[in-house]
Amino acid sequence: MLQIKETSAITKIENGSIVTPKGFLADGVHAGLRYSKNDLGVIYSEVPANCAAVYTQSHFQAAPLKVTQESIAKSGLLQAIVVNSANANACTGEQGLKDAFEMRERTANLFNIEKHHVAVASTGVIGEFLKMDKIRNGIDQLKPETNEEAAIDFQQAILTTDLVMKTSCYEVVINDKKVTIGGAAKGSGMIHPNMATMLAFVTTDAKIDSASLQSLLSATTDKTYNQITVDGDTSTNDMVLVMANGQAGNEPLNESHPNWPEFKAAFNAVSEELAKQIAKDGEGATKLIEVEVTGAKTKQEANVVAKKIVGSSLVKTAVYGADANWGRIICAVGYSEAAVEPEKIDIYLEDICLFTNNSPQAFSEETASEYLKRDQVKILVNLGVGEEAGKAWGCDLTYDYVKINASYRT
Template sequence: MLQAKETSSIKKIENGSIVSAKGFSADGVHAGLRYSKNDLGVIYSEVPASCAAVYTQSHFQAAPLKVTQESVAKENLLQAIIVNSANANACTGEQGLKDAYEMRERCASLFNIQPHYVAVASTGVIGEFLKMDKIRAGIQELNPKCSQEASEAFQTAILTTDLVMKNSCYEVEIDGKTVTIGGAAKGSGMIHPNMATMLSFVTTDANIDSASLQTLLSEVTDKTYNQITVDGDTSTNDMVLVMANGKADNHSLNPNHPQWNDFKAAFQLVSEELAKQIAKDGEGATKLIEVEVTGAKTKQEANVVAKKIVGSSLVKTAVYGADANWGRIICAVGYSEAQVEPEKIDIFLGDLCLFTNNSPQSFSEEAASNYLKQDSVKITVNLGVGDQVGKAWGCDLTYDYVKINASYRT
């Protein structure tokens, strides 16, 4: 099994961003959809790029997703992504679809490219029509550049209740060429992907065909974005969208390329970092929770158990209260529908063993409580019935989550 980790051929770029890969630029402006913050952004590639995408599995897919799916299906090439926040343009009927098409057309006109080379994304309140007069004017103000300031302008433009920007960037050597992968994301509430209310955009200058890129994205999504949860709610909109413009000039990547696993590992690192940043910035959250399940019969069961634990409201509130209540973890494992033999299960909180051999273990409540007061908490569960491993990420459940969502529209 591929372990995504930094190696001699893979390097994390601390100040890297969505525009670090060759040939990409971005911008964000305040169009007036929000009171003061940036609310309209764009990513642009100098040349048409291979692309891949995964979308929410909600039955109520928003208008921009339908338009984007149409764009991607045309040639499997994209050159620009236009994104607005404050309004999801979801459940808005024919008018919403018309508005999404207009966003695509106006962005294409701005760059003098074919409309189907443009993807559209929106995030925000459901069931309200876009303020198209403001979007029309805002698109004309967009002037993408390859700079840190431009990258941050884009990142702030896509945020809703997020408190921080989310980005990641890695370089990997392929065929003697430096290939860069950069990403930006948003997501804070209604996060329970398969996909859910999150947007993630990844750019790379790798030379890779769209079919191989789609296969890679689908596989990595199941290990990263689909393994995070904030509140168990899946939304109408969002997606992960990748563009690869080939500017690195490596030989075309596919699963038969001798350095495919290097590229795959770097791509997974970017995706995992973005996913964890989304989980950590959950609405009202104070802590990132990582759950690792080992000893499962299958990879799927390991992932299912990990996500059940990290998604449990009782586990999340116990972590918030710094209460080492391992019984809540046992309950989540019990209703996971995975193959479980209770006498073989071990539960660890950090390095503290809480439960083994179907019996509670003696541990320091003070040490456990102090551990749970950290910014990041790890729970490990060994099922003891196989050799498969899975991970999931989430956050604690706090009073502030209720406050934020009780007045989201007001």
């Protein structure tokens, strides 16, 4: 039974998923790319869906991204997304591209759909060729369904060093029709996105044209997925894909629709929740860090400052050590290149004032340390030079991060 939590304009479906929107199915199987866990999955729409995507801006875009971009460029429609973990199929030359195209074609044949209605995504080790015999066998095993177990099977199949699955689902009423948005994501390390996150997939039964969906995704990405950082590294495979199949039966959505603000709010809520879950599950992390910057001259500068703070290795290690070393926050603000007047800056740990009027403030080190031991920490910075605000999310930097990445391939 779905547990529903009411909000002011939208409804959060607590245990909803990518198959909660009408007409979507999923599955995940163990193809043998990993020792025992699911490693190949699919999301399938009963009808071709309008779509939108954002991709990594790395110079070394992986083969699956190139295939997906070609698919979307063909007609702007998708009906299936096939995903493998354990191997990124990145920096694999012509063979890697050939393998990604084969994944697309085999999936299309399985569901008897157009091959350019299939997107391909991969995640895992860079520079190794796919084990195509296992990929072929795995695709042939896929039998997507609409139940929660099928969604979990997919969510497990896309994980690498992740400790937990990331999922979110919201509902909103459009033209007296229930419209649902569901999402699943993976990401734990190599998270410092520019135009995407590691991998995120969003489904919705809303009727919305591809241009409006793309515009919404791009704008939402800038304040959600692009505002998380774990380790400062951008992946070769970063991608967010959205499918909208129109099965809810609402009047077509666009910015002039009277219910556009509600749909936008629900879409943003799904994206922000997925982004925060990725940040919280950073490799070796023990806590989520949220930085909120207010009083900036522009939204862009507020976002930049927030991300500089949450991305600072010195800030991240101080949070891990429960050390209220606000000087590290000041340093991050200082090299952000945003408009700053030092005498106007305020710095807080939630409600604990650390710095104001260009002067350190008396505070209880013990109280601040206890606050920093929580599993979620909030840093507030007021620049005092404008009216704009922004947020960013990250995690602490621990000994375990080094252990995980020192032996990632072994």
